[in-house]
Amino acid sequence: MSGAAHPLVCRDLSISFGGVKAVQGVSLALPAGKVLALVGPNGAGKTTLFNLVTGNLRADAGEATLDGESLLGLKPWQVARRGVARSFQDLRLFTHMTVRENAMSATERGSWFWQAGDAKARAARVEEALAATGLSDLAESRAVDLAYAERKFLSMARILAAEARIWLLDEPASGLDLSSRQRFAGLLRAANARGITICLIEHNLDVVAELADEIAFLDRGVVLAVGEPQAILRDKALAAIYFGERAA
Amino acid sequence: MLFLQLLLGGLQTGALYALTACGFALIFGATKVFHFAHGASFTLAGYLFLLLWNNGHPAWLGVLAAIAVATGFGVAMERFVYRPIQRHEGGFFTVFVAAFGVSLVVQNLVGMWAGRGFVVADSSLSRATEVLPEVFLAPVFWVSLAVAAVLFLALGIFLTRHPAGVALRALSQNSDLIRAYGLSSHRLSLLAFALGSALAAPAAVLTAITTGMNEAVGHHVMLISMAATIVGGVGSLKGAALAGLSLGVAESVVLNFADPQWAEAASFVVLFGFILFRPSGLFGHAVAR
Amino acid sequence: MTAYLANLATLAAIFGILAATLNVAVGYAGIFSVAHAVFFGLGAYAGAQLALLVVPDALLAMVVAALVAGGLSLCLALPALRVRGEYFVAASLGLQMMATTLFTEAKGLTGGMGGLVGIPRPMILGVEVPTLALALTALVLILLATWLMARGSFGRTLRAIRDAESAAEALGKNINAAKALAVAFACAGAGVAGALFALHMSFVNVESFTLDQSVLIMAMVIVGGTGTLWGPLLGAVLLLSLPAGLSFLPFIPPTEIGAVQQILYGAAMTLLMIFRPAGLLGDMRTGRKA
Numbered sequence: 001m002s003g004a005a006h007p008l009v010c011r012d013l014s015i016s017f018g019g020v021k022a023v024q025g026v027s028l029a030l031p032a033g034k035v036l037a038l039v040g041p042n043g044a045g046k047t048t049l050f051n052l053v054t055g056n057l058r059a060d061a062g063e064a065t066l067d068g069e070s071l072l073g074l075k076p077w078q079v080a081r082r083g084v085a086r087s088f089q090d091l092r093l094f095t096h097m098t099v100r101e102n103a104m105s106a107t108e109r110g111s112w113f114w115q116a117g118d119a120k121a122r123a124a125r126v127e128e129a130l131a132a133t134g135l136s137d138l139a140e141s142r143a144v145d146l147a148y149a150e151r152k153f154l155s156m157a158r159i160l161a162a163e164a165r166i167w168l169l170d171e172p173a174s175g176l177d178l179s180s181r182q183r184f185a186g187l188l189r190a191a192n193a194r195g196i197t198i199c200l201i202e203h204n205l206d207v208v209a210e211l212a213d214e215i216a217f218l219d220r221g222v223v224l225a226v227g228e229p230q231a232i233l234r235d236k237a238l239a240a241i242y243f244g245e246r247a248a
Numbered sequence: 249m250l251f252l253q254l255l256l257g258g259l260q261t262g263a264l265y266a267l268t269a270c271g272f273a274l275i276f277g278a279t280k281v282f283h284f285a286h287g288a289s290f291t292l293a294g295y296l297f298l299l300l301w302n303n304g305h306p307a308w309l310g311v312l313a314a315i316a317v318a319t320g321f322g323v324a325m326e327r328f329v330y331r332p333i334q335r336h337e338g339g340f341f342t343v344f345v346a347a348f349g350v351s352l353v354v355q356n357l358v359g360m361w362a363g364r365g366f367v368v369a370d371s372s373l374s375r376a377t378e379v380l381p382e383v384f385l386a387p388v389f390w391v392s393l394a395v396a397a398v399l400f401l402a403l404g405i406f407l408t409r410h411p412a413g414v415a416l417r418a419l420s421q422n423s424d425l426i427r428a429y430g431l432s433s434h435r436l437s438l439l440a441f442a443l444g445s446a447l448a449a450p451a452a453v454l455t456a457i458t459t460g461m462n463e464a465v466g467h468h469v470m471l472i473s474m475a476a477t478i479v480g481g482v483g484s485l486k487g488a489a490l491a492g493l494s495l496g497v498a499e500s501v502v503l504n505f506a507d508p509q510w511a512e513a514a515s516f517v518v519l520f521g522f523i524l525f526r527p528s529g530l531f532g533h534a535v536a537r
Numbered sequence: 538m539t540a541y542l543a544n545l546a547t548l549a550a551i552f553g554i555l556a557a558t559l560n561v562a563v564g565y566a567g568i569f570s571v572a573h574a575v576f577f578g579l580g581a582y583a584g585a586q587l588a589l590l591v592v593p594d595a596l597l598a599m600v601v602a603a604l605v606a607g608g609l610s611l612c613l614a615l616p617a618l619r620v621r622g623e624y625f626v627a628a629s630l631g632l633q634m635m636a637t638t639l640f641t642e643a644k645g646l647t648g649g650m651g652g653l654v655g656i657p658r659p660m661i662l663g664v665e666v667p668t669l670a671l672a673l674t675a676l677v678l679i680l681l682a683t684w685l686m687a688r689g690s691f692g693r694t695l696r697a698i699r700d701a702e703s704a705a706e707a708l709g710k711n712i713n714a715a716k717a718l719a720v721a722f723a724c725a726g727a728g729v730a731g732a733l734f735a736l737h738m739s740f741v742n743v744e745s746f747t748l749d750q751s752v753l754i755m756a757m758v759i760v761g762g763t764g765t766l767w768g769p770l771l772g773a774v775l776l777l778s779l780p781a782g783l784s785f786l787p788f789i790p791p792t793e794i795g796a797v798q799q800i801l802y803g804a805a806m807t808l809l810m811i812f813r814p815a816g817l818l819g820d821m822r823t824g825r826k827a
């Protein structure tokens with residue numbers, strides 16, 4: 001399970017915080033051009049897993065590889081430059097910048113006074129991202145002035161503009177109403193069609209059922225099951241864990 | 249013997265630094281306010297004592313007045329400067345600038361009113377006698393150590409026994425916890441400012457009768473308190489006190505071999521080193537970033 | 538009178554450069570340095586020594602000053618990358634105090650308290666030029682550079698880092714490099730101001746590069762408004778004309794002007810922070826984050 005079929009692979013990733021094993025021995029492979037949903041109760045280690053892949057946390061053991069190359073020891077910005085984009089549960093928008101600047105900033109990776117590459121192409125990508133997320137009309141509003149759903153879409157616009165091959169999305173659809181959710185689903189489908197591989201943390205099982213091609217079920221830092229959505233969602237034992245009735 | 253003399257002199261200075269630093273650390277720990285005007289409490293207390301003393305008032309009155317003015321200043325700062333800024337969700341830099349502004353005002357007002365340069369309260373306490381061959385000590389040495397010891401002991405008892413003291417300690421660990429228990433964090437932060445500022449007063453009085461005050465002394469005291477708090481580890485009063493004591497000793501030793509300039513610089517080399525290599529300080533439990 | 542005004546204008550331009558460059562660190566990069574006078578001093582000593590020992594060429598002096606100050610900005614960048622908030626302010630205070638001592642004691646390089654005297658008049662290609670023209674040109678160029686930077690991708694990167702550092706990093710931005718570059722730019726600018734100052738005064742000593750001076754520059758930025766283009770310049774002009782204005786008031790004895798000035802700008806800093814933390818020209822909606 002590597003190579004073209006699975007661009008991003010985790011092997012035996014483990015980390016503990018002060019004796020608590022947040023993630024232990026997690027092995028997962030993201031299927032290329034598909035959506036893998038991470039599902040599990042709070043504290044299952046889903047966001048921690050993202051942080052391990054993106055270099056925000058250093059694993060005690062195991063490694064993550066991108067196209068066969070280890071991401072071990074890379075800084076978050078280096079991981080990002082290899083084509084992995086992520087969103088945050090609390091969004092972390094650039095609040096005092098406009099919507100357009102937020103997206104624009106996602107295309108600017110150079111830390112020098114100017115950017116290498118084609119400025120026009122970058123500007124076009126920004127407008128595309130804003131159009132795709134329905135934010136074109138709000139391009140000059142500041143992020144801090146946006147409504148809840150618009151902020152969520154701005155977070156997606158940054159990822160679209162960043163031109164990554166792998167998206168790690170932390171609860172991107174939580175709190176969205178039905179029509180926004182459908183718009184969001186459209187974004188992911190379009191991304192898949194362009195060959196983008198997506199890993200999604202999501203609590204709403206309806207959203208998961210609608211979007212995921214594959215589900216990984218985590219609990220207490222361990223992957224309990226990986227498989228087809230229907231199989232996982234119908235599993236009674238997993239449902240019991242998910243809804244808080246611990247099967248001993 | 250020279251070394252012993254320097255060590256003892258350093259202990260005396262250090263004990264006073266420890267008191268002021270501990271006050272600063274108490275305020276910073278409990279309220280997360282970087283009380284940069286802490287030195288102004290010190291200046292005001294010292295000069296008020298000098299004024300009363302030189303006009304022939306009894307020492308106890310001067311000491312009480314010094315404590316009152318330091319405490320009052322700290323409380324006023326909390327109430328009229330820091331709290332309004334925090335209401336607007338001002339960041340630490342806003343707080344820092346405001347406090348710096350106040351300390352400039354105090355320093356220059358004092359300079360205009362009391363004159364610039366050193367003033368010392370002449371007292372029999374500061375007359376040194378030879379206690380060992382070539383080692384001179386003034387009674388104020390013992391007074392300084394005793395005052396510091398008694399105050400630290402009292403503070404320790406208050407923070408561990410009295411409910412308000414326990415709440416203050418809890419506040420420095422976790423401010424959400426306090427809110428959850430329904431304690432008023434406003435009143436606690438006033439208490440922290442009152443206590444922390446009061447600790448600067450005895451140190452100021454003792455400084456006034458030994459080395460003397462000048463209008464810029466608050467600046468120096470403030471920088472030392474800040475350095476001691478960070479080197480000692482934010483959140484640790486013990487650390488701040490110990491670091492203050494060591495900075496005093498180090499200063500006294502360096503002073504004998506080099507210009508006074510170097511003594512202060514030495515403290516800042518230590519501070520700079522700690523910030524670069526061990527930002528959590530000696531006893532800190534949390535890393536700075 | 539003309540000479541008096543020209544002197545004031547030159548100083549305003551020099552302090553305008555200082556405030557504008559400090560603003561890059563404070564207002565855009567969120568690096569709250571209280572050690573700007575250190576780099577002002579480094580530039581001044583470098584420019585003065587060059588003029589004294591090699592050649593009094595103004596352009597060369599400014600370039601050398603910028604290189605020295607920009608290079609040594611690493612002393613400020615290092616703590617800026619390691620710690621933030623109060624810790625960084627403490628670190629920059631520490632740097633300022635150490636530098637003051639070094640400036641006083643390294644007599645071979647700085648002349649100590651006596652300073653460096655008799656710095657020759659500035660020349661460009663062998664022709665003597667007035668310092669006012671030099672300072673104004675430098676100010677315009679630096680303001681232009683700041684403006685371009687703030688509008689361009691680098692300014693956006695800095696603001697992104699200030700708003701949400703982890704998100705900026707997750708988008709592939711090398712945060713350490715961007716911060717170090719912002720600090721280097723700010724410090725190099727202070728160095729240029731220092732060289733101009735040395736050439737203008739033809740005398741420099743440590744008293745111009747102390748903590749008080751750093752605080753004055755910081756006050757200029759804050760009074761004018763951090764993160765704005767014109768704010769720091771306005772602040773510089775206001776705070777510099779303060780002592781001049783005060784000297785016209787008959788009821789203040791001349792010996793107390795320094796103190797009254799400090800009281801006024803201390804009070805201004807405090808009141809502004811309480812009532813208008815974004816400064817005179819600042820955007821109230823933004824406020825200031827730290």
